[in-house]
Amino acid sequence: MASLSYHHILFLLLFIAVCFSVVHACHPSDRAALLAFKAALKEPYLGIFNTWTGNDCCHNWYGVSCDAESHRVADINLRGESEDPIFERAHKTGYMTGYISPAICKLKRLSSLTIADWKGINGEIPRCVTSLPFLRIIDLIGNKLSGQIPADIGRLHRLTVFNIADNYITGRIPESLTNLSSLMHLDLRNNRISGPIPGDIGRLPMLSRALLSRNQISGTIPESISKIYRLADLDLSMNQIAGQIPASLGKMAVLATLNLDFNKLSGAIPASLLTSAISNLNLSKNSLEGRIPDVFVPRSYFTALDLSFNNLRGPIPKSVSQASYIGHLDLSHNHLCGRIPAGSPFDHLEASQFAYNDCLCGKPLKAC
Ligand SMILES: *[C@@H]1O[C@H](CO)[C@@H](O)[C@H](O)[C@H]1NC(C)=O
Ligand SMILES: *[C@@H]1O[C@H](CO)[C@@H](O)[C@H](O)[C@H]1NC(C)=O
Secondary structure, three states, X not given: OOOOOHHHHHHHHHHHHHHHHHHHOOOHHHHHHHHHHHHOEEOOOOOHHHHOOOOOOOOOOOOXXXXXXXXXXXXXXXXXXXXXXXXXXXXOOOOEEEEOOHHHHHOOOOOEEEEXXXXXXXXXXXXXXXXXXXXXXXXXXXXXOEOEOOOOHHXXXXXXXXXXXXXXXXXXXXXXXXXXXXXXXXXXXXXXXXXXXXXXXXXXXXXXXEXXXXXXXXXXXXXXXXXXXXXXXXXXXOOOOEXXXXXXXXXXXXXXXXXXXXXXXXXXXXXXHHOOOOOEEEOOOOEEEEOOOOOOOOOOEEEEEEOOOOEEEEOOOHHHHHOOEEEEEEOXXXXXXXXXXXXXXXXXXXXXXXXXXXXXXXXXXXXX
C-alpha cells in the first residue's frame, strides 16, 4: 500500500478544517436574520455590531450565543448598562436607536431575547415573537418601545421572564397572558398600560414577582391573585385601581412585599394583612377608611408599614406595641385620634410619621 502523499495529507487536513467550520458555523438563515436585525439598529458609541462580521455568528459576535448541540442561535443578550469592559473603555453607557426587526422571528431556536437599557430603541415589540416556541426570556426594559403587548403572548408556554418595564407600551394586559404557565417574573412597570388586570391571573402557578406599578391600570384587584402560591412580590402602585383590598392577600404563603400605594382603593384595611407574612406593606395614598385593625401580634414584622394619606379614623391600636419590629412606619395624613401607644417598635419614631391627623397625642407628639 502506497503511503499517503504530502498532497493527500494536506487535502485531508483541509477537509477536516472545512467540516469543523461547517459544523460549528452558525446556520446561514440565523446569520441572515441577525444581519437584518443589526441593520435596523444604530449603536453609535460602543461599536458592538462591529463584531458581527464573518460567517460564524456563533463565535465572537457580541451578545450572541448558540446552542452547543444544534448550533442554532439561542441567546441575544445586549445590555446597555453592563460591567462589560467594552463599556468601561468607552466611558459611556449604552445608547441605541432604531427598532427591533421582525427578522429575529427567523431565529427559530431563540431562547432568550434581551435588548435592555438602550434608551433610544423605539417601534413595537415584533408581534411574531409569539411564534418562537423556545423563548424563555423576553427582557426589553429601558427602551422607548410603544404599541401593545402581543395579544397571543400566551402561546409562549416556556416563557419564565417577561420584562418590558420602562417603555411606552399602551393597551391592555392581554387575557392570553394568563396562559403563560411557566411565567415567574412579570415586570410591566412604568409604561402606559390601561384596562384591568385579567381576572384569572391566579392561573399563573409559577409567578413569584408581579410588578405592574406606574401604569394606568384600572378595575379591581382580582381575588384570584391570592391563589398564586409562589407570589412573593406584588407591586400595583401608582395606577387607577379601585374597590376593596381582598382579605385573602393576607393569607398568602410567601407574599413579602405588597405595594398598593397611589391608587383609588377604598374600604377598610383587611386585618389579615397585619398578621401575614407581608413585611413590606405600602397602602399610602388611597381612600382607605375605618380603623387600623387591632390585631398586631409578635409575628407582625414590618420593615415598612406605610398607611399615610388615607381616611383612617380612631386610635392607633394598642396591639401595635406587640409587633416584633416596625422599621419605617408612616401614619401621617389620616384622621387618627388618641394616645400614641408606647413600646419597643415605637421607640425610634419621629413626629412627622404621625403628623396631619385629627388629634393624636403623646410621644413623639405633644403630651396628651
Ligand atoms: C389559553 O390556552 C388554551 C389551551 O391551549 C386555549 O384554548 C385558550 O384559547 C387560551 N386562552 C387565551 C386567552 O389565549
Ligand atoms: C409608599 O408609597 C408612597 C406613595 O407612592 C411613597 O411616597 C412612599 O415613599 C412609600 N413608602 C415607603 C415606605 O416606601
